[in-house]
Each structure stands twice: as C-alpha cells, then as structure tokens.
Amino acid sequence: MSITLAGECMVTRPFSVHSEPDFVQVLDRLRSAELTYAHVETNFGHFSEVAAPARGDQVGSYFLTDPQVATDLRQAGVDIVSLANNHSVDFGAAGISSTVRHCDAAGMAHAGTGRDLEEAREPAYLETRQGRVALVSVSSGNKSHEWASQPKAGLPGRAGVNPLRPEMRFLVEQEAAEQLKRIGSALGILRETKAGAEGSSGLLMHAEQGEFSLAMANDQSTTGSNLWRQSDHFEILSSSNKWDFSGNLRSVAEAATMADLVLVAHHFSVSEGPRGNQPPRFVREFAHACIDEGADIFIGHGWHKTLGIEIYRGKPIVYGLGNFFAQSEFVRRVPYDAYETWGHDIERLSTLTPAAHPLHPGLDQGSETWWSSAVLDLELDGGELQSIRLNPVELGRPVGRKAVRRPVGHGERPLTDGRPFTAYGEDAEAILDRYKRLSADFGTSMVIEGETGVIKV
Known part of the structure; x- marks a missing residue:
C-alpha cells in the first residue's frame, strides 16, 4: 500500500483554479497514492452557518474557510483528515458542525472533533481497495471550554476536540x-x-x-x-492526563481490532519551554504507547515545524510534518478579539480591516520551517513499512529568508501565496538536511538522493 502524508493545511483560499507545473506536481503526488492523509487546521463553513467566535485572548488566527476548499482538497487526492487542533473551536459548536458537514459533503473521512467526547474520540474509518483504514485524532494545548465532554444525568456533552491534556x-x-x-x-x-x-x-x-x-x-x-x-x-x-491517555489508547485498540491500518494524528501546540527541535516528553511517550497498542503510523504536528522521524518497533513516528498550506493572512473576516489582542485601537474598530498588520503570528519573518515542509510517501508491504520518501515543498518563500517568492497584493508588506510547490536546489537541500539531522537523533538514517530523501527499513 502506498500512503502519502501531507502536513498542516492552514488553507483559506480555493486552489483548484491554479495550474502551475510545480504546484500540480505536488497535487498529483497526493492523487497517485492509494491513501492520502492531511491535517486540516481550519474550519469549513459559510459565515451564516457559524456562531460568534468562541475564544478571546489567544494570540493567533481565527480560521473559517470557504467550504469549496474542502472539495478542492478532496479533488487534490486527500482521503482522510484529522480535525483536532487549537483552532477547532474558533467558532464554537456551530463551527465544529459545519466543518464536519462540509468534510462529509466533500467525501473526506475525518476524526478528532464531535458533539461530545465519545464522538470526538472515536476512530474514523475509510474503506479502500487495500483494506480498512482507521484514524484517531488528538489535540494538546486547547483551553478547557474547547475539550469535548461526556453527557451526564440528562445534560448533553460539550462539543469540542478530543483532548490529550x-x-x-x-x-x-x-x-x-x-x-x-x-x-x-x-x-x-x-x-x-x-x-x-x-x-x-x-x-x-x-x-x-x-x-x-x-x-x-x-x-x-x-x-x-x-x-x-x-x-x-x-x-x-x-x-x-491519565484519563485522556487511557481513553485514547482504548480508541487506538478499537481501531486496531476493526481496521487493517491504523493512523494516529496528534496536534500539540504546547511545549516544554520554547518550541525547539525535539518533541515534548509527553508526546513521545504517547506515540510509543499508541504503537504498542496497535497503531501503524503516528503523525505529529502543531508547532508548524518539521521534526525528526523515529522508527519504533518497525513503525514510523513522524513528530512534525510542518505546514502544507500557510494562508492565515487571507482570512476574510477577522473577529473583534483579534484586533484587541494584537494591540489595534479598538475605538477605531469600524475602520479596521483584515488587511491590518499585525493580526497573525510571525508571518513577516524569515523562517527555517514555517514556509517549507515535505510530502512523505510511505510504502508498506503486508502491513510492514518498507520505505519513506521525503519530497520537499516550499510555500512561497526561499527557506529561511524574508524574501517573498510568490507575493500576493500590492501593499507595503507583501503577503505570501502559501501554496505548496516542489522545492529545488538550496531550498530542497535545507529541508532535507533538517529532516536528516533531526531524524538521526532517533537513530533513523536518511539518505539524500538528488532532491528527495529516503529512509529504508
């Protein structure tokens, strides 16, 4: 079975209209796999479908995306998505419901959010020609009102994310x-x-x-x-948290009993101090426990950084997939809370627009990882991992530089297109060298062949 893993999709613009060869090449890679996974870090919905923003003081973007984008992702080859992350409840229970509804309409299987904890924690299942696939989606770093809860004594459960606190x-x-x-x-x-x-x-x-x-x-x-x-x-x-830990392992065990291939996606937006180059201790413990419980692939994301790959008991643990789309600058409507949090004069609220700056974290800086990642192609034979091929992509900026390769708009501060294009030359080298260096810390050997990286098991 060929499996492709794409990273964090902070995607806010329909993209099926585009036909640049280096962009189409990336999408064709997703389409050619027998199973393609991606992490959706936005909410799908029309503004008329959602309620008031559900959070206030978080320094970050508020994601609500045209439902057409869900269709574009499916047409790009994405089969199954994780939805649990620190933006899942940006627009409350209505935003969760609209996201689920539009994923269903587009034909993408999904996991990680729900009307209560049982629904948020249950595995998603997808039937494929090669067998039945399951996905468990978990989030760490949400605030208490974002955790899904159980119904009790006639009181309904709270809609939210499947947490690992x-x-x-x-x-x-x-x-x-x-x-x-x-x-x-x-x-x-x-x-x-x-x-x-x-x-x-x-x-x-x-x-x-x-x-x-x-x-x-x-x-x-x-x-x-x-x-x-x-x-x-x-x-x-x-x-x-011991209850979250054991509850999620039960979901993994259920998936292992009822499916031929089990994926676990863990979105963690918290760290032990600064977001460095090593995953937190609790993430690594959870990843190992999931593999022990029957998971075949563990997929980490949340820092918007590529992190190392570990092979544990013959199974791949990808600690950081990084960004696959980075388009938070193009959110069409920004709530009041964001303007206040970012220091704008809210007495002038009626004059403020989504073009104001700053409204999103760190986007005008050069970054080794925000504007680049890799699409991972995994080959399995009889359920056993054979190889991982890393195909580097860049999202509109040279890796590690402030320059914008694909600018959008005519403002003094150019916005960045944020779509994944095949990376070449120095960009590809920087992306692969980082993966190679960080994976070596886990005893994983990667060979660079031209402008791709290869891990053989």
Missing part, C-alpha cells in the same frame, strides 16, 4: 525552590500540598507529595498550570 512539572534546584516559596508566600499565592489555603480551587489536584504551586490571579478558579518540585537540577517534565 498535558501536565507540566517544573523541577528547580533547592535555592530556587526556596526563593519561589518565599516570593509566593509574600504575595499570598503559594499553595502547598494539603495546605488547604483558601483560593486553591484545585490547583494541587494533580500534585504529588512535596510539590507546590503558585496561584496566579487568573488561574485561581482552575486546576492550575504550574507544579513546582525541588530537585538537584532544572528541568520541565511533561506527562499526559
């Missing part, structure tokens, strides 16, 4: 721990295990003996996001 522990040396406690005590925000201080409100619900938390003013009505532990070194340890 991370828990972060901050290890600090003794002197630093004492200083943190002193500061926290002086400010009245120190919470220690079993202290029972007023205002804790669950901050220590996940704490182990000896751990403490700082009850930041905006966190005092939540289960908190910081647990501190005295140690002999500095480190951030990430782990998964």
